[in-house]
Amino acid sequence: MKVKHFFLVLLVCLAGCQTTPKVLRETKPLVLVTIPPYAYLVNRIAKDRLKVRSIIPPATNLHLYEPTPREVAKMGTARLWIQIGEPFEKKIFKALHEKNPQLESLPLWEHTRLLTSDDSEVLSPCDGHSGHSHEGKDLHFWMSPKVMLSQAYLITETLSKIFPEDSDLFHQNFQEVETDLEALNKDLENILEPFKGEALLLSHPSFGYFCKEYDMVQLAVECEGKDPRPRDIETLLKNAKKYHIRAVLTQAGFNNRGAEMISKKLGLTPHEVDPFAYSYISNMLKIANEITE
Structure with a gap:
Protein backbone atom coordinates (compact mmCIF):
# COMPACT_ATOMS: atom_id res chain seq x y z
CA MET A 1 0.00 0.00 0.00
CA LYS A 2 1.33 3.42 -0.95
CA VAL A 3 0.11 5.00 2.31
CA LYS A 4 1.89 2.36 4.44
CA HIS A 5 5.09 2.84 2.45
CA PHE A 6 4.74 6.60 2.80
CA PHE A 7 4.27 6.24 6.58
CA LEU A 8 7.46 4.15 6.89
CA VAL A 9 9.39 6.69 4.84
CA LEU A 10 8.04 9.42 7.08
CA LEU A 11 9.25 7.73 10.26
CA VAL A 12 12.72 7.18 8.83
CA CYS A 13 12.99 10.77 7.64
CA LEU A 14 11.76 12.20 10.92
CA ALA A 15 14.27 10.11 12.82
CA GLY A 16 17.00 11.56 10.61
CA CYS A 17 15.67 15.05 11.14
CA GLN A 18 16.49 14.83 14.84
CA THR A 19 20.21 14.60 14.11
CA THR A 20 20.38 17.46 11.61
CA PRO A 21 18.26 20.31 13.02
CA LYS A 22 20.37 23.08 11.49
CA VAL A 23 19.66 21.87 7.96
CA LEU A 24 15.89 22.06 8.45
CA ARG A 25 15.61 25.22 10.55
CA GLU A 26 13.27 27.71 8.84
CA THR A 27 13.86 31.44 8.97
CA LYS A 28 10.07 31.88 9.01
CA PRO A 29 7.45 29.70 10.74
CA LEU A 30 6.27 26.93 8.44
CA VAL A 31 2.59 26.24 7.70
CA LEU A 32 1.58 23.10 5.84
CA VAL A 33 -1.50 22.77 3.65
CA THR A 34 -2.66 19.60 1.95
CA ILE A 35 -3.49 21.16 -1.42
CA PRO A 36 -2.32 24.32 -3.27
CA PRO A 37 -5.56 26.41 -3.10
CA TYR A 38 -5.04 26.72 0.65
CA ALA A 39 -1.43 27.75 0.14
CA TYR A 40 -2.86 30.62 -1.92
CA LEU A 41 -5.18 31.61 0.93
CA VAL A 42 -2.49 31.48 3.60
CA ASN A 43 -0.09 33.49 1.45
CA ARG A 44 -2.78 36.12 0.89
CA ILE A 45 -3.54 36.32 4.62
CA ALA A 46 0.00 36.10 6.01
CA LYS A 47 1.92 37.81 3.17
CA ASP A 48 5.63 37.44 3.95
CA ARG A 49 5.25 36.52 7.63
CA LEU A 50 5.05 32.75 7.08
CA LYS A 51 6.53 30.07 4.87
CA VAL A 52 3.78 27.94 3.29
CA ARG A 53 4.23 24.49 1.79
CA SER A 54 1.60 22.42 -0.03
CA ILE A 55 2.03 18.69 0.42
CA ILE A 56 0.21 17.84 -2.83
CA PRO A 57 1.49 19.54 -6.01
CA PRO A 58 -0.96 20.97 -8.59
CA ALA A 59 -2.40 18.64 -11.25
CA THR A 60 -1.85 15.60 -9.04
CA ASN A 61 -4.10 12.75 -7.91
CA LEU A 62 -3.85 13.16 -4.14
CA HIS A 63 -5.10 9.57 -3.65
CA LEU A 64 -2.00 8.23 -5.40
CA TYR A 65 0.61 10.84 -4.55
CA GLU A 66 3.63 9.69 -2.54
CA PRO A 67 6.06 12.38 -1.26
CA THR A 68 9.76 11.78 -1.54
CA PRO A 69 11.90 11.41 1.62
CA ARG A 70 13.22 14.94 1.09
CA GLU A 71 9.66 16.32 0.88
CA VAL A 72 8.70 14.47 4.06
CA ALA A 73 11.72 15.84 5.90
CA LYS A 74 10.71 19.40 5.01
CA MET A 75 7.46 18.97 6.98
CA GLY A 76 9.25 18.36 10.28
CA THR A 77 9.42 21.93 11.58
CA ALA A 78 5.84 23.02 10.78
CA ARG A 79 3.70 24.89 13.32
CA LEU A 80 0.34 24.30 11.64
CA TRP A 81 -1.14 21.87 9.13
CA ILE A 82 -4.37 22.94 7.39
CA GLN A 83 -6.09 19.65 6.51
CA ILE A 84 -9.02 18.70 4.26
CA GLY A 85 -9.90 15.26 5.67
CA GLU A 86 -7.90 12.88 3.47
CA PRO A 87 -7.18 9.57 5.28
CA PHE A 88 -3.40 9.89 4.99
CA GLU A 89 -3.39 13.17 6.94
CA LYS A 90 -4.21 11.55 10.28
CA LYS A 91 -1.35 9.03 10.21
CA ILE A 92 1.21 11.50 8.96
CA PHE A 93 0.16 14.15 11.46
CA LYS A 94 0.51 11.70 14.35
CA ALA A 95 4.07 10.85 13.33
CA LEU A 96 4.99 14.50 12.81
CA VAL A 122 -22.51 9.44 -10.18
CA LEU A 123 -22.43 7.59 -13.48
CA SER A 124 -20.26 4.67 -12.49
CA PRO A 125 -19.95 0.95 -13.21
CA CYS A 126 -19.22 0.60 -9.48
CA ASP A 127 -22.82 1.05 -8.34
CA GLY A 128 -22.42 4.73 -7.54
CA HIS A 129 -19.26 4.58 -5.46
CA SER A 130 -16.85 7.34 -6.42
CA GLY A 131 -13.98 6.25 -4.19
CA HIS A 132 -13.38 9.74 -2.72
CA SER A 133 -15.02 10.57 0.56
CA HIS A 134 -14.61 11.07 4.30
CA GLU A 135 -17.15 8.70 5.83
CA GLY A 136 -19.30 9.10 2.71
CA LYS A 137 -18.82 12.87 2.50
CA ASP A 138 -17.55 15.02 -0.37
CA LEU A 139 -14.26 16.71 0.54
CA HIS A 140 -13.93 19.02 -2.49
CA PHE A 141 -15.38 21.94 -0.51
CA TRP A 142 -12.84 24.49 -1.76
CA MET A 143 -14.71 24.47 -5.09
CA SER A 144 -17.25 26.83 -3.51
CA PRO A 145 -16.01 30.44 -3.07
CA LYS A 146 -18.53 30.88 -0.24
CA VAL A 147 -17.05 27.94 1.63
CA MET A 148 -13.56 29.24 0.93
CA LEU A 149 -14.53 32.60 2.41
CA SER A 150 -15.71 31.05 5.66
CA GLN A 151 -12.57 28.92 5.76
CA ALA A 152 -10.38 31.94 5.08
CA TYR A 153 -11.82 33.56 8.19
CA LEU A 154 -11.22 30.38 10.19
CA ILE A 155 -7.62 30.25 8.94
CA THR A 156 -7.16 33.91 9.90
CA GLU A 157 -8.39 33.25 13.43
CA THR A 158 -6.22 30.16 13.79
CA LEU A 159 -3.09 31.92 12.56
CA SER A 160 -3.82 34.81 14.93
CA LYS A 161 -3.92 32.46 17.93
CA ILE A 162 -0.65 30.76 16.99
CA PHE A 163 1.13 33.97 15.94
CA PRO A 164 -0.61 36.71 18.00
CA GLU A 165 2.06 39.28 17.20
CA ASP A 166 0.80 39.35 13.59
CA SER A 167 -2.93 39.16 14.32
CA ASP A 168 -3.69 42.72 13.18
CA LEU A 169 -1.90 42.14 9.89
CA PHE A 170 -3.72 38.84 9.30
CA HIS A 171 -7.12 40.42 9.88
CA GLN A 172 -6.29 43.38 7.66
CA ASN A 173 -5.23 41.07 4.84
CA PHE A 174 -8.30 38.92 5.35
CA GLN A 175 -10.50 41.91 4.48
CA GLU A 176 -8.87 42.02 1.03
CA VAL A 177 -9.37 38.27 0.61
CA GLU A 178 -13.00 38.63 1.65
CA THR A 179 -13.59 41.33 -0.97
CA ASP A 180 -11.95 39.25 -3.69
CA LEU A 181 -13.84 36.04 -2.87
CA GLU A 182 -17.16 37.86 -2.76
CA ALA A 183 -16.37 39.40 -6.16
CA LEU A 184 -15.40 35.96 -7.49
CA ASN A 185 -18.72 34.49 -6.40
CA LYS A 186 -20.64 37.27 -8.14
CA ASP A 187 -18.57 36.84 -11.31
CA LEU A 188 -19.24 33.09 -11.35
CA GLU A 189 -22.95 33.67 -10.78
CA ASN A 190 -23.06 36.02 -13.78
CA ILE A 191 -21.01 33.72 -16.01
CA LEU A 192 -22.96 30.56 -15.19
CA GLU A 193 -26.47 32.05 -14.89
CA PRO A 194 -27.47 31.10 -18.47
CA PHE A 195 -26.54 27.46 -17.85
CA LYS A 196 -28.50 26.68 -14.69
CA GLY A 197 -29.78 23.12 -14.62
CA GLU A 198 -27.26 21.92 -17.18
CA ALA A 199 -24.75 19.16 -16.41
CA LEU A 200 -20.99 18.77 -16.21
CA LEU A 201 -19.63 15.37 -17.22
CA LEU A 202 -16.52 14.76 -15.12
CA SER A 203 -13.82 12.14 -14.94
CA HIS A 204 -13.61 12.69 -11.15
CA PRO A 205 -16.37 14.01 -8.82
CA SER A 206 -14.63 17.25 -7.83
CA PHE A 207 -17.47 19.67 -8.62
CA GLY A 208 -20.18 18.82 -6.11
CA TYR A 209 -19.93 22.12 -4.22
CA PHE A 210 -19.41 24.10 -7.41
CA CYS A 211 -22.55 22.61 -8.99
CA LYS A 212 -24.55 23.00 -5.79
CA GLU A 213 -23.56 26.68 -5.60
CA TYR A 214 -24.38 27.53 -9.21
CA ASP A 215 -27.35 25.24 -9.79
CA MET A 216 -25.71 22.78 -12.14
CA VAL A 217 -25.56 18.97 -12.17
CA GLN A 218 -22.41 16.95 -11.51
CA LEU A 219 -22.16 13.73 -13.53
CA ALA A 220 -19.04 11.85 -12.45
CA VAL A 221 -17.69 8.86 -14.39
CA GLU A 222 -15.40 6.99 -12.05
CA CYS A 223 -14.89 3.44 -10.84
CA GLU A 224 -12.23 3.52 -8.10
CA GLY A 225 -9.76 4.97 -10.59
CA LYS A 226 -10.24 2.11 -13.07
CA ASP A 227 -11.26 2.21 -16.71
CA PRO A 228 -14.94 1.36 -17.28
CA ARG A 229 -15.34 -2.01 -18.96
CA PRO A 230 -16.54 -1.99 -22.60
CA ARG A 231 -19.94 -3.31 -21.56
CA ASP A 232 -20.30 -0.44 -19.09
CA ILE A 233 -19.84 2.29 -21.68
CA GLU A 234 -23.28 1.87 -23.26
CA THR A 235 -24.95 1.97 -19.84
CA LEU A 236 -23.00 5.09 -18.89
CA LEU A 237 -23.81 6.68 -22.25
CA LYS A 238 -27.51 5.95 -21.87
CA ASN A 239 -27.55 7.60 -18.43
CA ALA A 240 -25.56 10.60 -19.67
CA LYS A 241 -28.12 11.24 -22.41
CA LYS A 242 -30.76 11.91 -19.76
CA TYR A 243 -29.09 15.26 -19.08
CA HIS A 244 -28.19 18.32 -21.11
CA ILE A 245 -24.40 18.17 -20.81
CA ARG A 246 -22.82 21.62 -20.90
CA ALA A 247 -19.18 20.49 -20.81
CA VAL A 248 -16.89 17.51 -20.31
CA LEU A 249 -14.10 18.20 -17.83
CA THR A 250 -11.06 15.99 -17.29
CA GLN A 251 -8.24 16.30 -14.77
CA ALA A 252 -4.50 15.76 -15.13
CA GLY A 253 -3.31 12.93 -12.91
CA PHE A 254 -6.69 11.18 -12.89
CA ASN A 255 -8.11 8.38 -15.01
CA ASN A 256 -9.98 10.24 -17.77
CA ARG A 257 -10.63 7.41 -20.18
CA GLY A 258 -14.28 6.86 -19.26
CA ALA A 259 -15.20 10.54 -19.64
CA GLU A 260 -13.23 10.78 -22.89
CA MET A 261 -14.96 7.76 -24.41
CA ILE A 262 -18.41 9.05 -23.50
CA SER A 263 -17.62 12.58 -24.73
CA LYS A 264 -16.48 11.16 -28.06
CA LYS A 265 -19.74 9.26 -28.49
CA LEU A 266 -21.67 12.42 -27.60
CA GLY A 267 -19.63 14.54 -30.02
CA LEU A 268 -18.26 16.77 -27.26
CA THR A 269 -14.70 18.02 -26.75
CA PRO A 270 -13.20 17.42 -23.29
CA HIS A 271 -11.54 20.31 -21.48
CA GLU A 272 -8.75 19.62 -19.00
CA VAL A 273 -9.05 21.57 -15.74
CA ASP A 274 -7.16 21.53 -12.46
CA PRO A 275 -9.24 22.07 -9.31
CA PHE A 276 -6.00 21.81 -7.30
CA ALA A 277 -4.29 24.80 -8.96
CA TYR A 278 -2.59 27.34 -6.69
CA SER A 279 -4.03 30.59 -8.08
CA TYR A 280 -7.52 29.99 -6.76
CA ILE A 281 -9.43 33.01 -8.04
CA SER A 282 -8.02 33.08 -11.57
CA ASN A 283 -8.34 29.30 -11.80
CA MET A 284 -12.01 29.32 -10.82
CA LEU A 285 -12.71 31.94 -13.49
CA LYS A 286 -10.77 29.88 -16.01
CA ILE A 287 -12.85 26.80 -15.18
CA ALA A 288 -16.08 28.78 -15.55
CA ASN A 289 -14.98 30.05 -18.96
CA GLU A 290 -14.10 26.50 -20.05
CA ILE A 291 -17.64 25.47 -19.13
CA THR A 292 -19.24 28.24 -21.17
CA GLU A 293 -17.20 27.67 -24.35
Whole structure:
Protein backbone atom coordinates (compact mmCIF):
# COMPACT_ATOMS: atom_id res chain seq x y z
CA MET A 1 0.00 0.00 0.00
CA LYS A 2 1.33 3.42 -0.95
CA VAL A 3 0.11 5.00 2.31
CA LYS A 4 1.89 2.36 4.44
CA HIS A 5 5.09 2.84 2.45
CA PHE A 6 4.74 6.60 2.80
CA PHE A 7 4.27 6.24 6.58
CA LEU A 8 7.46 4.15 6.89
CA VAL A 9 9.39 6.69 4.84
CA LEU A 10 8.04 9.42 7.08
CA LEU A 11 9.25 7.73 10.26
CA VAL A 12 12.72 7.18 8.83
CA CYS A 13 12.99 10.77 7.64
CA LEU A 14 11.76 12.20 10.92
CA ALA A 15 14.27 10.11 12.82
CA GLY A 16 17.00 11.56 10.61
CA CYS A 17 15.67 15.05 11.14
CA GLN A 18 16.49 14.83 14.84
CA THR A 19 20.21 14.60 14.11
CA THR A 20 20.38 17.46 11.61
CA PRO A 21 18.26 20.31 13.02
CA LYS A 22 20.37 23.08 11.49
CA VAL A 23 19.66 21.87 7.96
CA LEU A 24 15.89 22.06 8.45
CA ARG A 25 15.61 25.22 10.55
CA GLU A 26 13.27 27.71 8.84
CA THR A 27 13.86 31.44 8.97
CA LYS A 28 10.07 31.88 9.01
CA PRO A 29 7.45 29.70 10.74
CA LEU A 30 6.27 26.93 8.44
CA VAL A 31 2.59 26.24 7.70
CA LEU A 32 1.58 23.10 5.84
CA VAL A 33 -1.50 22.77 3.65
CA THR A 34 -2.66 19.60 1.95
CA ILE A 35 -3.49 21.16 -1.42
CA PRO A 36 -2.32 24.32 -3.27
CA PRO A 37 -5.56 26.41 -3.10
CA TYR A 38 -5.04 26.72 0.65
CA ALA A 39 -1.43 27.75 0.14
CA TYR A 40 -2.86 30.62 -1.92
CA LEU A 41 -5.18 31.61 0.93
CA VAL A 42 -2.49 31.48 3.60
CA ASN A 43 -0.09 33.49 1.45
CA ARG A 44 -2.78 36.12 0.89
CA ILE A 45 -3.54 36.32 4.62
CA ALA A 46 0.00 36.10 6.01
CA LYS A 47 1.92 37.81 3.17
CA ASP A 48 5.63 37.44 3.95
CA ARG A 49 5.25 36.52 7.63
CA LEU A 50 5.05 32.75 7.08
CA LYS A 51 6.53 30.07 4.87
CA VAL A 52 3.78 27.94 3.29
CA ARG A 53 4.23 24.49 1.79
CA SER A 54 1.60 22.42 -0.03
CA ILE A 55 2.03 18.69 0.42
CA ILE A 56 0.21 17.84 -2.83
CA PRO A 57 1.49 19.54 -6.01
CA PRO A 58 -0.96 20.97 -8.59
CA ALA A 59 -2.40 18.64 -11.25
CA THR A 60 -1.85 15.60 -9.04
CA ASN A 61 -4.10 12.75 -7.91
CA LEU A 62 -3.85 13.16 -4.14
CA HIS A 63 -5.10 9.57 -3.65
CA LEU A 64 -2.00 8.23 -5.40
CA TYR A 65 0.61 10.84 -4.55
CA GLU A 66 3.63 9.69 -2.54
CA PRO A 67 6.06 12.38 -1.26
CA THR A 68 9.76 11.78 -1.54
CA PRO A 69 11.90 11.41 1.62
CA ARG A 70 13.22 14.94 1.09
CA GLU A 71 9.66 16.32 0.88
CA VAL A 72 8.70 14.47 4.06
CA ALA A 73 11.72 15.84 5.90
CA LYS A 74 10.71 19.40 5.01
CA MET A 75 7.46 18.97 6.98
CA GLY A 76 9.25 18.36 10.28
CA THR A 77 9.42 21.93 11.58
CA ALA A 78 5.84 23.02 10.78
CA ARG A 79 3.70 24.89 13.32
CA LEU A 80 0.34 24.30 11.64
CA TRP A 81 -1.14 21.87 9.13
CA ILE A 82 -4.37 22.94 7.39
CA GLN A 83 -6.09 19.65 6.51
CA ILE A 84 -9.02 18.70 4.26
CA GLY A 85 -9.90 15.26 5.67
CA GLU A 86 -7.90 12.88 3.47
CA PRO A 87 -7.18 9.57 5.28
CA PHE A 88 -3.40 9.89 4.99
CA GLU A 89 -3.39 13.17 6.94
CA LYS A 90 -4.21 11.55 10.28
CA LYS A 91 -1.35 9.03 10.21
CA ILE A 92 1.21 11.50 8.96
CA PHE A 93 0.16 14.15 11.46
CA LYS A 94 0.51 11.70 14.35
CA ALA A 95 4.07 10.85 13.33
CA LEU A 96 4.99 14.50 12.81
CA HIS A 97 3.45 15.56 16.11
CA GLU A 98 5.37 12.92 18.04
CA LYS A 99 8.61 14.50 16.85
CA ASN A 100 7.33 18.08 16.90
CA PRO A 101 4.75 18.62 19.70
CA GLN A 102 4.32 22.26 18.65
CA LEU A 103 2.62 21.20 15.42
CA GLU A 104 -1.12 21.97 15.41
CA SER A 105 -3.79 20.94 12.94
CA LEU A 106 -6.78 22.77 11.50
CA PRO A 107 -9.29 20.15 10.29
CA LEU A 108 -11.34 22.20 7.84
CA TRP A 109 -13.89 19.44 7.23
CA GLU A 110 -14.98 19.61 10.88
CA HIS A 111 -16.06 23.23 10.34
CA THR A 112 -17.81 22.68 6.99
CA ARG A 113 -21.23 21.33 6.09
CA LEU A 114 -20.15 18.46 3.89
CA LEU A 115 -22.15 17.26 0.92
CA THR A 116 -22.93 13.59 0.51
CA SER A 117 -23.19 11.28 -2.49
CA ASP A 118 -26.91 12.11 -2.56
CA ASP A 119 -26.02 15.65 -3.64
CA SER A 120 -24.66 14.55 -7.03
CA GLU A 121 -25.31 11.98 -9.73
CA VAL A 122 -22.51 9.44 -10.18
CA LEU A 123 -22.43 7.59 -13.48
CA SER A 124 -20.26 4.67 -12.49
CA PRO A 125 -19.95 0.95 -13.21
CA CYS A 126 -19.22 0.60 -9.48
CA ASP A 127 -22.82 1.05 -8.34
CA GLY A 128 -22.42 4.73 -7.54
CA HIS A 129 -19.26 4.58 -5.46
CA SER A 130 -16.85 7.34 -6.42
CA GLY A 131 -13.98 6.25 -4.19
CA HIS A 132 -13.38 9.74 -2.72
CA SER A 133 -15.02 10.57 0.56
CA HIS A 134 -14.61 11.07 4.30
CA GLU A 135 -17.15 8.70 5.83
CA GLY A 136 -19.30 9.10 2.71
CA LYS A 137 -18.82 12.87 2.50
CA ASP A 138 -17.55 15.02 -0.37
CA LEU A 139 -14.26 16.71 0.54
CA HIS A 140 -13.93 19.02 -2.49
CA PHE A 141 -15.38 21.94 -0.51
CA TRP A 142 -12.84 24.49 -1.76
CA MET A 143 -14.71 24.47 -5.09
CA SER A 144 -17.25 26.83 -3.51
CA PRO A 145 -16.01 30.44 -3.07
CA LYS A 146 -18.53 30.88 -0.24
CA VAL A 147 -17.05 27.94 1.63
CA MET A 148 -13.56 29.24 0.93
CA LEU A 149 -14.53 32.60 2.41
CA SER A 150 -15.71 31.05 5.66
CA GLN A 151 -12.57 28.92 5.76
CA ALA A 152 -10.38 31.94 5.08
CA TYR A 153 -11.82 33.56 8.19
CA LEU A 154 -11.22 30.38 10.19
CA ILE A 155 -7.62 30.25 8.94
CA THR A 156 -7.16 33.91 9.90
CA GLU A 157 -8.39 33.25 13.43
CA THR A 158 -6.22 30.16 13.79
CA LEU A 159 -3.09 31.92 12.56
CA SER A 160 -3.82 34.81 14.93
CA LYS A 161 -3.92 32.46 17.93
CA ILE A 162 -0.65 30.76 16.99
CA PHE A 163 1.13 33.97 15.94
CA PRO A 164 -0.61 36.71 18.00
CA GLU A 165 2.06 39.28 17.20
CA ASP A 166 0.80 39.35 13.59
CA SER A 167 -2.93 39.16 14.32
CA ASP A 168 -3.69 42.72 13.18
CA LEU A 169 -1.90 42.14 9.89
CA PHE A 170 -3.72 38.84 9.30
CA HIS A 171 -7.12 40.42 9.88
CA GLN A 172 -6.29 43.38 7.66
CA ASN A 173 -5.23 41.07 4.84
CA PHE A 174 -8.30 38.92 5.35
CA GLN A 175 -10.50 41.91 4.48
CA GLU A 176 -8.87 42.02 1.03
CA VAL A 177 -9.37 38.27 0.61
CA GLU A 178 -13.00 38.63 1.65
CA THR A 179 -13.59 41.33 -0.97
CA ASP A 180 -11.95 39.25 -3.69
CA LEU A 181 -13.84 36.04 -2.87
CA GLU A 182 -17.16 37.86 -2.76
CA ALA A 183 -16.37 39.40 -6.16
CA LEU A 184 -15.40 35.96 -7.49
CA ASN A 185 -18.72 34.49 -6.40
CA LYS A 186 -20.64 37.27 -8.14
CA ASP A 187 -18.57 36.84 -11.31
CA LEU A 188 -19.24 33.09 -11.35
CA GLU A 189 -22.95 33.67 -10.78
CA ASN A 190 -23.06 36.02 -13.78
CA ILE A 191 -21.01 33.72 -16.01
CA LEU A 192 -22.96 30.56 -15.19
CA GLU A 193 -26.47 32.05 -14.89
CA PRO A 194 -27.47 31.10 -18.47
CA PHE A 195 -26.54 27.46 -17.85
CA LYS A 196 -28.50 26.68 -14.69
CA GLY A 197 -29.78 23.12 -14.62
CA GLU A 198 -27.26 21.92 -17.18
CA ALA A 199 -24.75 19.16 -16.41
CA LEU A 200 -20.99 18.77 -16.21
CA LEU A 201 -19.63 15.37 -17.22
CA LEU A 202 -16.52 14.76 -15.12
CA SER A 203 -13.82 12.14 -14.94
CA HIS A 204 -13.61 12.69 -11.15
CA PRO A 205 -16.37 14.01 -8.82
CA SER A 206 -14.63 17.25 -7.83
CA PHE A 207 -17.47 19.67 -8.62
CA GLY A 208 -20.18 18.82 -6.11
CA TYR A 209 -19.93 22.12 -4.22
CA PHE A 210 -19.41 24.10 -7.41
CA CYS A 211 -22.55 22.61 -8.99
CA LYS A 212 -24.55 23.00 -5.79
CA GLU A 213 -23.56 26.68 -5.60
CA TYR A 214 -24.38 27.53 -9.21
CA ASP A 215 -27.35 25.24 -9.79
CA MET A 216 -25.71 22.78 -12.14
CA VAL A 217 -25.56 18.97 -12.17
CA GLN A 218 -22.41 16.95 -11.51
CA LEU A 219 -22.16 13.73 -13.53
CA ALA A 220 -19.04 11.85 -12.45
CA VAL A 221 -17.69 8.86 -14.39
CA GLU A 222 -15.40 6.99 -12.05
CA CYS A 223 -14.89 3.44 -10.84
CA GLU A 224 -12.23 3.52 -8.10
CA GLY A 225 -9.76 4.97 -10.59
CA LYS A 226 -10.24 2.11 -13.07
CA ASP A 227 -11.26 2.21 -16.71
CA PRO A 228 -14.94 1.36 -17.28
CA ARG A 229 -15.34 -2.01 -18.96
CA PRO A 230 -16.54 -1.99 -22.60
CA ARG A 231 -19.94 -3.31 -21.56
CA ASP A 232 -20.30 -0.44 -19.09
CA ILE A 233 -19.84 2.29 -21.68
CA GLU A 234 -23.28 1.87 -23.26
CA THR A 235 -24.95 1.97 -19.84
CA LEU A 236 -23.00 5.09 -18.89
CA LEU A 237 -23.81 6.68 -22.25
CA LYS A 238 -27.51 5.95 -21.87
CA ASN A 239 -27.55 7.60 -18.43
CA ALA A 240 -25.56 10.60 -19.67
CA LYS A 241 -28.12 11.24 -22.41
CA LYS A 242 -30.76 11.91 -19.76
CA TYR A 243 -29.09 15.26 -19.08
CA HIS A 244 -28.19 18.32 -21.11
CA ILE A 245 -24.40 18.17 -20.81
CA ARG A 246 -22.82 21.62 -20.90
CA ALA A 247 -19.18 20.49 -20.81
CA VAL A 248 -16.89 17.51 -20.31
CA LEU A 249 -14.10 18.20 -17.83
CA THR A 250 -11.06 15.99 -17.29
CA GLN A 251 -8.24 16.30 -14.77
CA ALA A 252 -4.50 15.76 -15.13
CA GLY A 253 -3.31 12.93 -12.91
CA PHE A 254 -6.69 11.18 -12.89
CA ASN A 255 -8.11 8.38 -15.01
CA ASN A 256 -9.98 10.24 -17.77
CA ARG A 257 -10.63 7.41 -20.18
CA GLY A 258 -14.28 6.86 -19.26
CA ALA A 259 -15.20 10.54 -19.64
CA GLU A 260 -13.23 10.78 -22.89
CA MET A 261 -14.96 7.76 -24.41
CA ILE A 262 -18.41 9.05 -23.50
CA SER A 263 -17.62 12.58 -24.73
CA LYS A 264 -16.48 11.16 -28.06
CA LYS A 265 -19.74 9.26 -28.49
CA LEU A 266 -21.67 12.42 -27.60
CA GLY A 267 -19.63 14.54 -30.02
CA LEU A 268 -18.26 16.77 -27.26
CA THR A 269 -14.70 18.02 -26.75
CA PRO A 270 -13.20 17.42 -23.29
CA HIS A 271 -11.54 20.31 -21.48
CA GLU A 272 -8.75 19.62 -19.00
CA VAL A 273 -9.05 21.57 -15.74
CA ASP A 274 -7.16 21.53 -12.46
CA PRO A 275 -9.24 22.07 -9.31
CA PHE A 276 -6.00 21.81 -7.30
CA ALA A 277 -4.29 24.80 -8.96
CA TYR A 278 -2.59 27.34 -6.69
CA SER A 279 -4.03 30.59 -8.08
CA TYR A 280 -7.52 29.99 -6.76
CA ILE A 281 -9.43 33.01 -8.04
CA SER A 282 -8.02 33.08 -11.57
CA ASN A 283 -8.34 29.30 -11.80
CA MET A 284 -12.01 29.32 -10.82
CA LEU A 285 -12.71 31.94 -13.49
CA LYS A 286 -10.77 29.88 -16.01
CA ILE A 287 -12.85 26.80 -15.18
CA ALA A 288 -16.08 28.78 -15.55
CA ASN A 289 -14.98 30.05 -18.96
CA GLU A 290 -14.10 26.50 -20.05
CA ILE A 291 -17.64 25.47 -19.13
CA THR A 292 -19.24 28.24 -21.17
CA GLU A 293 -17.20 27.67 -24.35
